Amino acid sequence: MVIICKDIQSVREAIHKKKLENDKPYYEVKVSFVPTMGYLHQGHLSLVSRAKQEGDISVVSIFVNPTQFNANEDLSTYPVDIENDTRLLESVQTDILFLPTPQLMYPNEYSTYVSVDSMDQVLEGKARPGHFRGVATVVSKLLNIVQPHSLLIGQKDAMQCICIRRLVEDLNFNTKVIVCDTVREDNGLAKSSRNSYLSQEEQKQASLINETMNQFKNNTQSFNNRTEFIDALTKEIEKNPLMKVEYISIASQSTGLEINDDIYPPPPLSNLSLAVFFQGEKRKTRLIDVILF
Numbered sequence: 001m002v003i004i005c006k007d008i009q010s011v012r013e014a015i016h017k018k019k020l021e022n023d024k025p026y027y028e029v030k031v032s033f034v035p036t037m038g039y040l041h042q043g044h045l046s047l048v049s050r051a052k053q054e055g056d057i058s059v060v061s062i063f064v065n066p067t068q069f070n071a072n073e074d075l076s077t078y079p080v081d082i083e084n085d086t087r088l089l090e091s092v093q094t095d096i097l098f099l100p101t102p103q104l105m106y107p108n109e110y111s112t113y114v115s116v117d118s119m120d121q122v123l124e125g126k127a128r129p130g131h132f133r134g135v136a137t138v139v140s141k142l143l144n145i146v147q148p149h150s151l152l153i154g155q156k157d158a159m160q161c162i163c164i165r166r167l168v169e170d171l172n173f174n175t176k177v178i179v180c181d182t183v184r185e186d187n188g189l190a191k192s193s194r195n196s197y198l199s200q201e202e203q204k205q206a207s208l209i210n211e212t213m214n215q216f217k218n219n220t221q222s223f224n225n226r227t228e229f230i231d232a233l234t235k236e237i238e239k240n241p242l243m244k245v246e247y248i249s250i251a252s253q254s255t256g257l258e259i260n261d262d263i264y265p266p267p268p269l270s271n272l273s274l275a276v277f278f279q280g281e282k283r284k285t286r287l288i289d290v291i292l293f
């Protein structure tokens with residue numbers, strides 16, 4: 001059974017007890033941590049499986065972090081299903097689930113924020129002002145609470161990975177950051193909690209995003225420069241009238257900053273990432289994806 005902890009003291013005690021119960025000497029027992037916003041899917045579970053390989057105690061948090069949402073984003077409607085999440089976490093033998101409330105994480109007098117300044121320059125940071133400040137703040141708090149040896153995050157959120165790596169290095173957290181591959185549907189659509197906003201038919205249409213990204217990545221020689229590449233990819237995706245490209249980025253995998261215009265084709269291992277608004281029948285959904293050149 002997964003141990004469910006709703007406050008900071010109890011999650012620290014649960015980790016301490018698990019360390020004592022382990023056959024290894026206390027200071028050799030390793031804790032792996034997977035922070036999430038819940039409504040779990042196979043992408044999240046792949047991180048937990050990796051966490052179990054990396055450490056002796058697996059801790060997952062579910063917290064829909066208000067500070068990383070803008071006023072016009074979907075904080076109030078973000079999908080929640082703690083019962084099903086708990087079942088899924090038990091199916092992969094998670095040891096501890098931390099379930100804080102907004103009031104616990106941000107009490108009334110709360111006033112400290114962590115900003116990774118370089119994230120203001122990356123396209124995802126410009127598109128979501130304040131978002132990475134919220135991510136960096138909550139991840140710092142969670143790392144201080146759980147004090148894990150390793151932190152497992154998903155490559156799908158490529159700019160978030162850059163933000164968290166920078167944060168961990170700059171603030172000397174004693175934690176190894178492990179970035180895990182994106183888990184996809186059979187048709188290539190990256191698994192995401194927000195896919196639940198789309199119908200099955202809409203998800204099928206959304207899978208064209210990844211298919212088109214891969215086609216373009218394999219055809220860089222058909223374009224003279226990066227502007228032509230990005231314009232053509234935008235046009236191709238927007239052939240579907242339900243899809244509107246927010247941005248397409250060709251960026252360094254380590255900084256998230258755009259690769260210089262005169263460097264074309266993009267160097268191996270740079271990121272091709274994007275955000276697309278999908279106007280579904282029920283609502284508009286912001287989808288992101290990333291592949292490597």
Ligand SMILES: Nc1ncnc2c1ncn2[C@@H]1O[C@H](COP(=O)(O)OP(=O)(O)OP(=O)(O)O)[C@@H](O)[C@H]1O
Binds near residue numbers: 042184
């Ligand atoms: N398809 C996926 N494959 C691997 N990891 C993933 C995938 N989707 C999300 N993750 C990772 O799981 C962690 C928690 O993410 P989160 O709870 O926001 O899920 P999400 O599906 O990305 O949600 P959203 O739809 O809101 O973007 C993050 O490190 C994220 O990168």
Ligand SMILES: CC(C)(CO)[C@@H](O)C(=O)[O-]
Binds near residue numbers: 036
């Ligand atoms: C890392 C994270 C849990 C911080 O709230 C969130 O941004 C997410 O789920 O990717």
Ligand code: BAL
Binds near residue numbers: 037068157
């Ligand atoms: N996985 C990303 C969380 C967010 O979009 O806020």
